[in-house]
Amino acid sequence: MRPYTFAAARSVGEALEQARDGSAYLAGGTTLVDLMKLEVISPAHVVDITAVPLRGIRAGAKGLSIGAMERMADVAGHDLVAGPYPMLAEALRQSASPQIRNMATIGGNLLQRTRCGYFRDPATPCNKRSPGSGCSAVDGHNRSHAVLGTSDACVATHPSDLAVALIALDARLSLRGAGGERSLRLADFYRLPGSTPHQENELRPGELITGVAVPALPWARRSTYVKVRDRQSYDFALCSAAVAVNVRGGVIGEARVAAGGVGTRPWRLPAVEQALKGKPMRLETFQAAVEHAADGSRLLSRNAFKPALLRRTIVRALVHLAG
Amino acid sequence: MEEQSRDDEVSRRGFLLTSAAAAGLTAIAEHPRPAVAATAAGAAGAAVVEVALKVNGKARTLSLDPRVTLLDALRERLDLTGTKKGCDRGQCGACTVHVDGRRVLSCLTLAAGVSGKAVITIEGLADGDRLHPVQRAFVECDGLQCGFCTPGQVMSAVALIEEGYAGSEAEIREHMSGNICRCGAYQQIVQAVRMAKEGA
Numbered sequence: 001m002r003p004y005t006f007a008a009a010r011s012v013g014e015a016l017e018q019a020r021d022g023s024a025y026l027a028g029g030t031t032l033v034d035l036m037k038l039e040v041i042s043p044a045h046v047v048d049i050t051a052v053p054l055r056g057i058r059a060g061a062k063g064l065s066i067g068a069m070e071r072m073a074d075v076a077g078h079d080l081v082a083g084p085y086p087m088l089a090e091a092l093r094q095s096a097s098p099q100i101r102n103m104a105t106i107g108g109n110l111l112q113r114t115r116c117g118y119f120r121d122p123a124t125p126c127n128k129r130s131p132g133s134g135c136s137a138v139d140g141h142n143r144s145h146a147v148l149g150t151s152d153a154c155v156a157t158h159p160s161d162l163a164v165a166l167i168a169l170d171a172r173l174s175l176r177g178a179g180g181e182r183s184l185r186l187a188d189f190y191r192l193p194g195s196t197p198h199q200e201n202e203l204r205p206g207e208l209i210t211g212v213a214v215p216a217l218p219w220a221r222r223s224t225y226v227k228v229r230d231r232q233s234y235d236f237a238l239c240s241a242a243v244a245v246n247v248r249g250g251v252i253g254e255a256r257v258a259a260g261g262v263g264t265r266p267w268r269l270p271a272v273e274q275a276l277k278g279k280p281m282r283l284e285t286f287q288a289a290v291e292h293a294a295d296g297s298r299l300l301s302r303n304a305f306k307p308a309l310l311r312r313t314i315v316r317a318l319v320h321l322a323g
Numbered sequence: 324m325e326e327q328s329r330d331d332e333v334s335r336r337g338f339l340l341t342s343a344a345a346a347g348l349t350a351i352a353e354h355p356r357p358a359v360a361a362t363a364a365g366a367a368g369a370a371v372v373e374v375a376l377k378v379n380g381k382a383r384t385l386s387l388d389p390r391v392t393l394l395d396a397l398r399e400r401l402d403l404t405g406t407k408k409g410c411d412r413g414q415c416g417a418c419t420v421h422v423d424g425r426r427v428l429s430c431l432t433l434a435a436g437v438s439g440k441a442v443i444t445i446e447g448l449a450d451g452d453r454l455h456p457v458q459r460a461f462v463e464c465d466g467l468q469c470g471f472c473t474p475g476q477v478m479s480a481v482a483l484i485e486e487g488y489a490g491s492e493a494e495i496r497e498h499m500s501g502n503i504c505r506c507g508a509y510q511q512i513v514q515a516v517r518m519a520k521e522g523a
Contacts, residue, residue: 006372006389006435026436033392033431034413046389048436073425097501098486099416099479102425103432233500 002042010051012176012208018047019178019206025049027069028104030096031112039122040113040129054107054210057081063216068107068174068209072162073098075106083221085214087242090225091165097234107209110163110173110186111201114156115236117141127153128197138300144238147297147306149264154197155300156264158190159236163266165225168242168258171214177207186212190265197264219246219254226317228261228309237261239309243317245281252276252285262294262310269293272314286318372435378403379447387434394418394429397444405445405474409503416502419475420444426482428501445474448481457481457519466515468506476502480516489520 009015015025024043026032027050035041054069059080066075075081076092095101095109104112118124118136125134137145137155145155163186171186189201203209223244229235240260246253255276257269275289293314294307374385378401385400394411397403397420406429409417413431420429421443448455454462457480467473479502483489488498495516496509504512 001390003370004389005370006433008436008438026433029433029436030413030428030431033433036390037412046433048433050436097416098483098488098498099419099426099428099501100413100431103427231500233497 001036002039004036004043005045006048007045008048008051012052012054012210015047015049015052015208016176016178016206018045019208020045021205023047023206025208027108028071028100030100030104031108035113035120038120040120049208059084061216062213064214066106066212066214068211069105071102072096072104072106072109073101076101084218085165085169085220085223087165087168087220087223087225087244088162088214091161091227091240091242094225094227094233095161106162106212109160110166110189110209110212111203112160113200115159116145116156119156128156128193128200131196131198141302142300143302144236144261145300145303146262146264147294147299147303148262148267149192150298151193151195151197151264153195154193154264155298156193156197157236157261158263158265160266161225161227161237161240161260163190164240164258164260165242166212166214167266167268168223168244168256169214169217169220171212173209174211174213175203175207176210177204179204181210183213186266187268193264217244217256220244220256222247222321223256224317224320226313226320228313239306239313241310241313241317243314243321245276245318245321247281250281252279252281257314259293259310259314262297262306269314271295276318281322283315283319283322286315286322290314372438374434374438376434376437376439377441379443385434389433389435391434392430393420393422393432393434393437393442396434397429397442403444403446407471407474409472409475414503415472415475416479417472417475419478419502421478421482424485426479443478445478448477455481456522457484457515460515460519460522461512464511464515464518466508466511467504468508472502472504472506476504476512480512480519483516484520489516492517 007018023045026046026048055067057078057080058065072092076089082089118126119129124136127135146157166186173184175182225242227237227240237260239262242258244256255273257272259267272289272293279285290311294310297307371386372389374387376383397406407417409415411430413428418430419426423440457477483498488494495513
């Protein structure tokens with residue numbers, strides 16, 4: 001680990017004052033400490049924000065709001081989350097391990113870095129870690145890598161389960177920086193890699209995620225998160241699907257569908273949502289609706305199974321919701 | 324019996340330290356001693372941070388390099404070597420301890436970040452010579468082979484029972500999934516958690 005100076009902030013104001021070129025905020029630490037040890041990230045200054053009171057899980061007429069410093073375990077088990085938004089609670093419960101869920105925060109979860117083995121290994125070229133050095137995954141061990149939204153420069157997946165569910169729910173982020181407060185749709189927050197995969201999101205230097213807002217969606221009570229992985233627990237997704245349906249009289253009025261483990265960012269699937277609309281809630285509908293879910297996929301040498309896995313993961317989620 | 328196992332522990336620790344010295348202590352580069360002032364102190368923060376912890380009920384104050392993890396502070400500075408360093412990357416659970424009553428990974432926790440908090444390690448579970456019920460259940464069910472992951476397994480199991488996730492075998496397996504056992508003693512570990520829960 002490279003040397004750094006350390007300061008603890010007690011308020012958002014103090015945190016913003018401490019932020020500077022080459023500084024990093026420390027929340028749960030499960031990404032930052034890990035990547036500092038690997039020397040993938042080497043900040044000159046670490047600002048501990050664990051005492052910054054960005055807390056609270058509240059529900060109102062507009063929807064749900066979650067403080068950025070709330071821990072994953074506390075959000076997953078909260079009545080205001082688990083009842084009205086099952087896909088959110090399920091995505092959190094299937095993330096990481098109990099110990100990590102006790103540490104990691106909601107804001108940190110959304111900023112976690114890819115699990116691409118080459119990104120995590122400074123001995124290998126990686127455009128995301130070291131711009132212009134090349135991508136080792138394109139012709140390397142790429143079984144877990146993305147098929148959607150990729151570029152010649154980067155094929156790494158975004159690893160968050162929570163972000164997939166939040167994107168399906170049209171969530172917004174609250175951000176605070178030196179220039180004041182702003183709010184952004186989470187769907188507009190993550191960038192495609194293009195030729196600049198090291199620029200992963202719209203966060204400005206020194207800016208802090210202060211909270212997440214989930215719009216009210218009464219029919220999200222009928223939602224689920226299905227995660228397919230190599231291990232039964234404590235593993236990242238090979239593919240996942242966050243699905244909600246509004247069913248009346250056996251007919252789907254509206255649907256929300258987003259996928260993880262297949263895209264370079266959490267992947268909303270509006271064409272699948274559209275194809276479900278107005279159709280009977282049954283297997284034939286599901287199979288027809290997902291037919292083109294993976295259209296536009298760019299397959300790598302070891303991940304050609306992903307388009308079929310994506311279609312089947314969405315169908316499994318829909319079958320679960322039909323049952 | 325108690326006496327003898329304590330002696331074994333000491334000599335094994337001594338042996339490991341000796342062999343590490345013989346191997347040239349390559350770990351130094353990765354885990355610098357806190358005494359090394361890596362950067363100049365300034366308004367932004369100090370090169371050495373004062374960390375006050377309550378460890379197993381006892382107040383401890385340490386001057387640490389801000390890079391030192393809770394795991395290294397416990398093992399190298401406080402000589403509490405029961406907490407194990409397995410992967411040191413947050414993937415195995417061997418370093419699990421409780422901070423303010425919650426199970427966390429001490430290898431991904433900066434000591435400077437938990438100043439003022441209460442830490443319980445495996446050494447803090449027993450009441451003198453009376454083992455904690457979860458420790459007793461692990462002994463009774465033979466919930467280990469080599470024993471390296473056991474302190475982390477026990478700390479996780481104690482928390483899991485308090486969290487209320489020991490209702491069924493499936494639930495125990497899911498909520499113990501952050502603790503890897505390379506010997507594969509999972510069957511007996513699950514039994515031990517059930518036994519401890521029923522006794523609780």
